[in-house]
Amino acid sequence: MIIRKSELLITAAKKEQYPETVVPEIAFAGKSNVGKSSMINAMLNRRNLARTSSSPGKTQTINFYNINDQFNFVDLPGYGYAKVSKQEKGKWGGMIETFFKVRNQLKEVVLLVDIRHEPGLNDQQMYEWIRSFNYTGYVIATKADKLSRSQQIKCISAIKKTLNIEDSKLILPLSATSKQGVEDTWCLFEKILGI
Numbered sequence: 777m778i779i780r781k782s783e784l785l786i787t788a789a790k791k792e793q794y795p796e797t798v799v800p801e802i803a804f805a806g807k808s809n810v811g812k813s814s815m816i817n818a819m820l821n822r823r824n825l826a827r828t829s830s831s832p833g834k835t836q837t838i839n840f841y842n843i844n845d846q847f848n849f850v851d852l853p854g855y856g857y858a859k860v861s862k863q864e865k866g867k868w869g870g871m872i873e874t875f876f877k878v879r880n881q882l883k884e885v886v887l888l889v890d891i892r893h894e895p896g897l898n899d900q901q902m903y904e905w906i907r908s909f910n911y912t913g914y915v916i917a918t919k920a921d922k923l924s925r926s927q928q929i930k931c932i933s934a935i936k937k938t939l940n941i942e943d944s945k946l947i948l949p950l951s952a953t954s955k956q957g958v959e960d961t962w963c964l965f966e967k968i969l970g971i
């Protein structure tokens with residue numbers, strides 16, 4: 777994939793703020809700190825387009841990125857901060873649900889999990905939620921550089937089991953640091969986007 781252009785279109789807190797673009801979209805979900813921003817930056821060869829190391833107090837928004845005027849990446853707000861209030865958590869759920877429901881050009885929602893850890897309860901719930909909206913259920917296992925190749929295989933099989941995934945092809949290891957998996961992930965995204 778040749779990236780000619782990548783820019784933040786908008787950070788949306790409500791549906792009225794979604795961009796009016798009609799290009800296909802892929803959204804990314806995951807626990808805070810899973811490496812979502814780093815993955816987006818690595819895929820786009822940008823250092824700091826998506827903001828990394830988001831702080832717990834950060835406002836929860838859905839961030840839309842325009843790539844090549846051809847498709848959008850959508851960064852969903854992360855979950856899993858213990859300090860977030862119940863009210864904030866409720867808002868988070870409503871915001872994501874609305875997005876899944878109304879966004880017709882949304883082709884897939886990809887879940888990111890840390891390759892080293894067995895997915896937690898909130899990851900499992902997120903995954904089920906994604907599947908319940910009839911998305912395929914692709915998973916990117918981040919921070920692959922932290923493990924040897926043989927450890928990666930073991931951990932991927934544990935993730936598969938925890939998330940009840942039958943098809944191994946649904947899980948891709950990726951490292952924003954070593955760039956392992958970037959090409960394979962682009963192949964997948966091109967397939968999803970039909971480009």
Ligand code: GDP
Pocket residue numbers: 806807808809810811812813814815827828829830854918919920921922950951952953954
């Ligand atoms: P986000 O909250 O999901 O957007 O996560 P970030 O992209 O901010 O990453 C959280 C932390 O994990 C940061 O300290 C990153 O430097 C680190 N990180 C993210 N991706 C990788 C990776 O592929 N390899 C390694 N070693 N660290 C990573």
